[in-house]
Amino acid sequence: MGIESAPLLERFPFPFQGDSYRYSNNSTALVPPVCTDITPEYYEEIEEKRRLLELYPERTFQALPHTMEAQWEIMAMLMNELAMVHSNYFTLDKTGNRWTFYNRLLDEECTFVFGDCSTLPYEPLKFIGRHVQEDLIYLQQRDGDLYMDAGQLCFPANWSLAFDLGMTYLQFHSPVPIYSDSGLAEKVRGFLLRMEAGKPWTRLNWTLNVGPRLDTSTEAFDEWGAGKFGLNLDNVGQIMHFRTEDQRLFRIPGSNGILFSIHTHLLPFNQLIDNKVWANRFCKVLEDLPDPIAEYKGFISYKPLLIEYLRRYS
Numbered sequence: 001m002g003i004e005s006a007p008l009l010e011r012f013p014f015p016f017q018g019d020s021y022r023y024s025n026n027s028t029a030l031v032p033p034v035c036t037d038i039t040p041e042y043y044e045e046i047e048e049k050r051r052l053l054e055l056y057p058e059r060t061f062q063a064l065p066h067t068m069e070a071q072w073e074i075m076a077m078l079m080n081e082l083a084m085v086h087s088n089y090f091t092l093d094k095t096g097n098r099w100t101f102y103n104r105l106l107d108e109e110c111t112f113v114f115g116d117c118s119t120l121p122y123e124p125l126k127f128i129g130r131h132v133q134e135d136l137i138y139l140q141q142r143d144g145d146l147y148m149d150a151g152q153l154c155f156p157a158n159w160s161l162a163f164d165l166g167m168t169y170l171q172f173h174s175p176v177p178i179y180s181d182s183g184l185a186e187k188v189r190g191f192l193l194r195m196e197a198g199k200p201w202t203r204l205n206w207t208l209n210v211g212p213r214l215d216t217s218t219e220a221f222d223e224w225g226a227g228k229f230g231l232n233l234d235n236v237g238q239i240m241h242f243r244t245e246d247q248r249l250f251r252i253p254g255s256n257g258i259l260f261s262i263h264t265h266l267l268p269f270n271q272l273i274d275n276k277v278w279a280n281r282f283c284k285v286l287e288d289l290p291d292p293i294a295e296y297k298g299f300i301s302y303k304p305l306l307i308e309y310l311r312r313y314s
């Protein structure tokens, strides 16, 4: 079944509004209030997600036992949304507690008893994660703080769910320079603690990727980390990819936690330069970017090469 969509360059979520970038609470109200996007990359990304979930179960899925209720709540929210918003691809039939979820894209059907784990092949967060391109992180709110207590994560930008599990919001952000030690992380946490049901938020995060690889987990660093060696003006356009994370935040009212979804998009530099406004703006952002941010994002050693490439072609 085909998925119709605009060309990549027209639908790519480019994050910069101006010629300079600093960490800030760049969250805005999410309109429409929808978590899932289905793009033409659906088939290859779902195949890759499922491959990683099978091969590396601990790297890609973690959930503390007390999150089971929240997992059911998230799965119900996403199944309802898929059947309503993407009704050409998904249906959901409910007869009492007996639910049948049908994914037309994959021609897969599953009938289960809502709330009864023995009737589902996976834990609910993992089950629904196998049908959507988004990675799904659940934060539990308690004692005036937020804890990363569950997640289905296949495409992290160099972080580890297994390592972060159970950490507070400030703890798992502690590697981020400026954000973690300027008071900004505390402010954003306050904002998240006050988030209301039915009023979701969204923000874009960005970084750079060597190659088209979505799984840049810390655990697999030995497979992708060395890619930055050997970059030059002739190959950088093909090898380097701009990486945007479309992040969305939802209050999960029954469990009073937060669902944080991440949809990752990649755009090769040699396509990015076809949009001269973006290429020019990105070049200025790089020229102006504080070193700690470039270092954290992992490209400080070849930032001059990127600037030279963008100057030449934009």
Ligand code: HEM
Pocket: 023, 024, 025, 026, 027, 137, 139, 148, 158, 159, 160, 164, 172, 173, 175, 176, 179, 188, 192, 203, 205, 206, 207, 249, 258, 260, 296, 297
């Ligand atoms: C509430 C759900 C959120 C979760 C689960 C989350 C999780 C994370 C994680 C795991 C990292 C990587 C840290 C590392 O290097 O180990 C990160 C980075 C970061 N987060 Fe969050 N985050 C959330 C919300 C936010 C929000 C609302 C902001 C708003 C400003 C934010 C700002 C940042 C920034 C600036 C970075 C550094 C990213 C980069 O430069 O590439 N986060 N986040």
